Amino acid sequence: MIKALPIHIQQVVKTYGRIHALDHVDLEIKSGEFLTLLGPSGSGKTTLLMVLAGFTRPDSGSVRFGDREVIRTPPHKRDVGMVFQNYALFPHMTVAGNIGFPLRLRGVQKDDIHQRVEHALSTVQLDGLGDRRIDQLSGGQKQRVALARAIVFEPRILLMDEPLSALDKKLRDHMQIELRRLHEKLGITTVYVTHDQREALTMSDRVAVINHGRLIQCDSPRTIYDYPASPFVANFIGESTLIPVKRSNGNVVLDGQVLKVSGAVPDGRCSLMLRPERLTILPDRRNPDYNVFPGVVEEVVFQGESFVAYAVLESGTHVSMRGISQRETVASLPSRGKAVLLGLHWEETVLIPEANEDAPG
Amino acid sequence: MADALNARELRQDEWREKLAMFGLSLPALVLVFAIIVVPVGWLFWLSLFNDEGVLSLSNYTRMFDSKSYTRIFITTFKVSILTTVFCVLISYPFSYFLSQLPKRWAAIGLFTVLLPFWTSLLVRTYAWLVVLQRKGLVNEWGIELGLWDQPLKLAHNLNGTLVGMVHIMLPFMVLPLYASMRAINADYVKAASNLGANPTRAFWLVFFPLSLPGLLAGMVVVFVLCLGFFVTPAVLGGGKVIMVSMKIETLIDLFFNFGTASALGVVLMILTLAVLFLAHRLLRLDKILGERGA
Numbered sequence: 001m002i003k004a005l006p007i008h009i010q011q012v013v014k015t016y017g018r019i020h021a022l023d024h025v026d027l028e029i030k031s032g033e034f035l036t037l038l039g040p041s042g043s044g045k046t047t048l049l050m051v052l053a054g055f056t057r058p059d060s061g062s063v064r065f066g067d068r069e070v071i072r073t074p075p076h077k078r079d080v081g082m083v084f085q086n087y088a089l090f091p092h093m094t095v096a097g098n099i100g101f102p103l104r105l106r107g108v109q110k111d112d113i114h115q116r117v118e119h120a121l122s123t124v125q126l127d128g129l130g131d132r133r134i135d136q137l138s139g140g141q142k143q144r145v146a147l148a149r150a151i152v153f154e155p156r157i158l159l160m161d162e163p164l165s166a167l168d169k170k171l172r173d174h175m176q177i178e179l180r181r182l183h184e185k186l187g188i189t190t191v192y193v194t195h196d197q198r199e200a201l202t203m204s205d206r207v208a209v210i211n212h213g214r215l216i217q218c219d220s221p222r223t224i225y226d227y228p229a230s231p232f233v234a235n236f237i238g239e240s241t242l243i244p245v246k247r248s249n250g251n252v253v254l255d256g257q258v259l260k261v262s263g264a265v266p267d268g269r270c271s272l273m274l275r276p277e278r279l280t281i282l283p284d285r286r287n288p289d290y291n292v293f294p295g296v297v298e299e300v301v302f303q304g305e306s307f308v309a310y311a312v313l314e315s316g317t318h319v320s321m322r323g324i325s326q327r328e329t330v331a332s333l334p335s336r337g338k339a340v341l342l343g344l345h346w347e348e349t350v351l352i353p354e355a356n357e358d359a360p361g
Numbered sequence: 362m363a364d365a366l367n368a369r370e371l372r373q374d375e376w377r378e379k380l381a382m383f384g385l386s387l388p389a390l391v392l393v394f395a396i397i398v399v400p401v402g403w404l405f406w407l408s409l410f411n412d413e414g415v416l417s418l419s420n421y422t423r424m425f426d427s428k429s430y431t432r433i434f435i436t437t438f439k440v441s442i443l444t445t446v447f448c449v450l451i452s453y454p455f456s457y458f459l460s461q462l463p464k465r466w467a468a469i470g471l472f473t474v475l476l477p478f479w480t481s482l483l484v485r486t487y488a489w490l491v492v493l494q495r496k497g498l499v500n501e502w503g504i505e506l507g508l509w510d511q512p513l514k515l516a517h518n519l520n521g522t523l524v525g526m527v528h529i530m531l532p533f534m535v536l537p538l539y540a541s542m543r544a545i546n547a548d549y550v551k552a553a554s555n556l557g558a559n560p561t562r563a564f565w566l567v568f569f570p571l572s573l574p575g576l577l578a579g580m581v582v583v584f585v586l587c588l589g590f591f592v593t594p595a596v597l598g599g600g601k602v603i604m605v606s607m608k609i610e611t612l613i614d615l616f617f618n619f620g621t622a623s624a625l626g627v628v629l630m631i632l633t634l635a636v637l638f639l640a641h642r643l644l645r646l647d648k649i650l651g652e653r654g655a
Binding site for chain 1: 556560563570571
């Protein structure tokens with residue numbers, strides 16, 4: 001088991017001309033944690049990872065690995081493992097040559113290198129492939145070699161830059177689970193960059209959502225998904241429709257209806273978050289646990305494992321509702337043009353503050 | 362037995378297409394045959410007759426017996442090797458520099474390398490003579506500035522020949538080098554440093570081996586071109602640097618000795634082919650070495 005290190009990121013700023021790639025980012029990454037930096041392309045997530053690796057020099061700020069300040073440390077002295085987006089495996093070396101490379105640089109004895117390379121290969125389930133050339137490997141195998149090379153010298157921090165983006169969907173799903181398992185086995189502090197929200201939710205202990213160079217929310221996958229801190233997070237992670245709500249006498253009102261709400265009601269203007277899979281079709285208005293939204297079905301689309309019903313509410317807002325393709329649910333589906341009662345359980349009725357933090361700085 | 366549906370017609374179509382392809386490449390084939398195969402064969406044929414017009418190998422045996430011929434071949438290889446070495450020493454850092462620049466700036470740099478390429482070889486060679494000769498620019502300025510008293514012997518010798526040849530050969534080295542360096546993904550060097558390589562080791566362990574194909578290609582091109590070079594050594598060597606091509610010229614122009622000249626040509630060609638073959642083996646060897654993981 002590798003002794004992991006926490007990462008302390010303080011007030012990191014990086015500008016390119018007038019664009020803030022990183023805008024005063026503060027982030028505490030716990031020892032042994034799997035943290036994902038999630039954001040759209042150009043959000044600054046990769047820049048932050050490159051600052052951690054030492055490839056990008058920030059304008060100001062502090063990065064500490066444990067107690068060690070590394071902001072001015074060149075990449076080759078940082079001792080962090082990294083998996084590159086396109087693996088960056090050296091084409092002029094074999095698999096074993098690649099994996100042994102960091103050990104060779106550290107002056108490890110030949111026999112020792114051989115042993116540790118074999119061990120790393122078996123960790124990523126590539127036993128016996130040490131003599132292969134890089135161009136003889138499949139995408140998934142390259143991915144594993146890159147991983148083996150990044151962990152063979154037992155770094156205390158592992159960085160990954162969209163490592164699964166080049167793989168097809170089936171393999172990606174498989175590797176997500178495998179990476180997660182490997183992380184549990186090694187206990188290494190891992191910072192993972194992706195733009196794929198599902199991947200982030202699947203793998204991470206915590207997800208840090210970044211947009212326009214700012215850290216918007218950093219929480220567990222469940223919290224991020226259930227209680228997004230801003231409209232951007234609500235829209236970026238999962239699907240959602242946001243409907244502005246009014247206040248009256250301390251109550252939250254939508255279309256003249258007082259909403260039963262879970263959690264605290266945020267100050268200022270806010271919106272109701274409707275996630276398609278949280279809506280259900282109700283037979284009547286009798287169940288007091290539900291907020292009920294009457295509407296008319298516009299379209300029902302079959303998508304394999306689930307179906308989506310598009311409806312328009314009385315206020316004219318378009319919403320969608322997702323249900324699993326199961327005999328009972330499908331049987332209860334209304335047809336196009338029919339009136340429908342959409343229900344949202346009060347525990348899943350969440351208000352999102354209309355924060356101004358999403359505006360580009 | 363009857364053919365399968367349309368099988369005969371489809372077969373005919375295929376034949377017709379192949380015939381059309383052959384027809385299209387025929388002019389080129391004829392041309393290559395007429396201007397390469399025939400003259401080379403004829404030269405070879407000529408080289409087999411001695412001065413009396415009798416079939417013999419005397420043209421070849423003379424080459425191995427006479428010291429002067431050996432010296433010419435040694436000079437030819439010496440000049441070619443030195444030119445190649447200097448080209449590498451100048452081109453590698455320059456190409457590396459260009460490959461790290463943004464593409465637009467690199468294009469300007471490449472343009473400056475290629476610019477002389479578009480002026481006449483003869484003009485460039487005489488220009489160097491003007492610059493390097495006894496009362497040339499370099500000597501006049503050097504003496505003027507008090508850097509040296511007596512004019513340096515820069516032209517009409519090996520020095521001048523090398524300066525001129527290196528200058529003329531540079532583009533042939535820079536272009537393949539630059540191309541192969543550009544093709545090296547910057548992530549490789551990043552990965553090396555991430556794994557613990559300081560800049561020097563990242564260069565020698567990763568960047569340099571990956572640039573080898575371009576380097577070897579450039580070296581082969583320059584070396585082979587040098588082997589048969591005529592104008593520059595003739596003008597800048599001042600008769601002191603005799604290469605094979607110059608000896609051939611003298612033999613024909615002065616002595617009208619086609620037999621010996623042809624034999625020289627044939628030997629030079631064989632040596633060139635040998636170099637190309639060796640280079641080919643070396644390139645493959647490099648690949649094999651790479652596979653061993655080095």
